[in-house]
Amino acid sequence: MTMLSATQNRAFLPINADLINNPAYQHLSNDALMLYSLYQQRQQVSAYHADNDNPTFVDEQGVFVYFSNEEAAKILRISVRKVSSLRSALIKCGLIHVVRNGLKNFKIYVNQPQETPADVELILPWANFSFEKPQVTNTQVDANVPADFAPTEKQILPINQSNSKQSKLNITSETNESGLKDSVVIDEQPKPKDPVSLEKTAVDSLMNRLSNMISTQVAGRVRILTNNSYKEAKALFDMIFKAKSQVTNRLFTSPTWMYDDAATKATRFETNNVMTKGLESALLRISEALFKQNNVIKNKERFMYVYLRNFMASAVQNFLNDNYELSEDDQIDLKLLMNFSA
Incomplete structure (x- = not known):
């Protein structure tokens, strides 16, 4: 079993790439992103029950989840007060909608993040990259995917690309070879300031x-x-x-x-x-x-x-x-x- 296939068989808590790429969510902390992902994953469970004729977690507003701040605090290993603050931030962003249900319970409706605008430079340009081997020889490479992540039949990279580039500009103190042989450095004394x-x-x-x-x-x-x-x-x-x-x-x-x-x-x-x-x-x-x-x-x-x-x-x-x-x-x-x- 390859490292990749072994990784794919593990359970993960996915984070929507739009939460990272879209400037509308840049102020959200990592804990807020994790909390949203917990809500979204729980929503998928509620939707599964609804698809199997169990309407417990569905009402006129749609699919919802029950997820207390205490439960989230235990999972994220933070205080309940911090979860309350993070939840408020998600509400302000429109990522969730919370409705009180009884004295203590809250129904949480999870919304999809806004798509990242087309004119925004992506922070995670490889987020939609597929690790599946290409089926055809002449594949088209997505312009948003970096070259080193693009699927090609054969790709050879230097062991250390940064060192490879740096070697072309290598300057030693012994030779003082900077390539600017005609440059003249004038030593000027700074004028005294008042x-x-x-x-x-x-x-x-x-x-x-x-x-x-x-x-x-x-x-x-x-x-x-x-x-x-x-x-x-x-x-x-x-x-x-x-x-x-x-x-x-x-x-x-x-x-x-x-x-x-x-x-x-x-x-x-x-x-x-x-x-x-x-x-x-x-x-x-x-x-x-x-x-x-x-x-x-x-x-x-x-x-x-x-x-x-x-x-x-x-x-x-x-x-x-x-x-x-x-x-x-x-x-x-x-x-x-x-x-x-x-």
């Missing part, structure tokens, strides 16, 4: 390092608040992350949230869009308060820190409430944890 330009470059570097966590709008507000001063901009960012760290530490003191994936997402700029988008508004309000009450606020740094900390706590609480199905006890516990005035 202090203002140097500080602006330093601020730009600071913003660039934090670009994966803060938005362009937030960077602009920080520049205005600190008058493009590197020292003040860094101090403000340190204050922002210190406030976020205090909120994170408070949340993780609770056994309910200590090892929870939802809590981790809620306390990170990269995953909590409420925190990312709301930070600009928080900085605007701080600027307004400092302008209007400049003579009233005695300790400006303390005022800014408390405001930022309370904003972070509110953003964490809103993110968890909006994206997860929290029990009443979880909501009470979260509200107490995020109340720093108590």
Whole structure:
């Protein structure tokens, strides 16, 4: 038995290639794709029963499945809260439709993904490739299938194609043979930069390092608040992350949230869009308060820190409430944890 035939005899959980190729689904995580595939596979079982005169899983809306979040969490080895979040993402994409049935059960209707537009460059161009041997000699090769996956009678490739190509451009330090014999390299001394330009470059570097966590709008507000001063901009960012760290530490003191994936997402700029988008508004309000009450606020740094900390706590609480199905006890516990005035 060949390796391929042995593989084909195993059971798999297939993932529709349109979920990967179609830009409409590019924001879905791997866990979301796996969850959808579980729903789709279960739907096929329901359809099988319907075809064999068992209408248990069919109603006026079509074929449906019963698949609890607890069951999916056990299969995918993730928390129930995360399954709830993934299911919400699938609903927003139109991949599933969920209807409550009784107090605890939900009917899940699984829809087919949208076909990938013809003008989109495929990420998985070989998804429809067949490993069956061609029946005719003159086969036509699909233009979307890479050459190394196209079925041909005989195909010879170098052992290491990248090394083969690289050998043509091989340059050694001993010979210094680059093929550009006529090139002339001029060693120019850089002109000294003025202090203002140097500080602006330093601020730009600071913003660039934090670009994966803060938005362009937030960077602009920080520049205005600190008058493009590197020292003040860094101090403000340190204050922002210190406030976020205090909120994170408070949340993780609770056994309910200590090892929870939802809590981790809620306390990170990269995953909590409420925190990312709301930070600009928080900085605007701080600027307004400092302008209007400049003579009233005695300790400006303390005022800014408390405001930022309370904003972070509110953003964490809103993110968890909006994206997860929290029990009443979880909501009470979260509200107490995020109340720093108590």
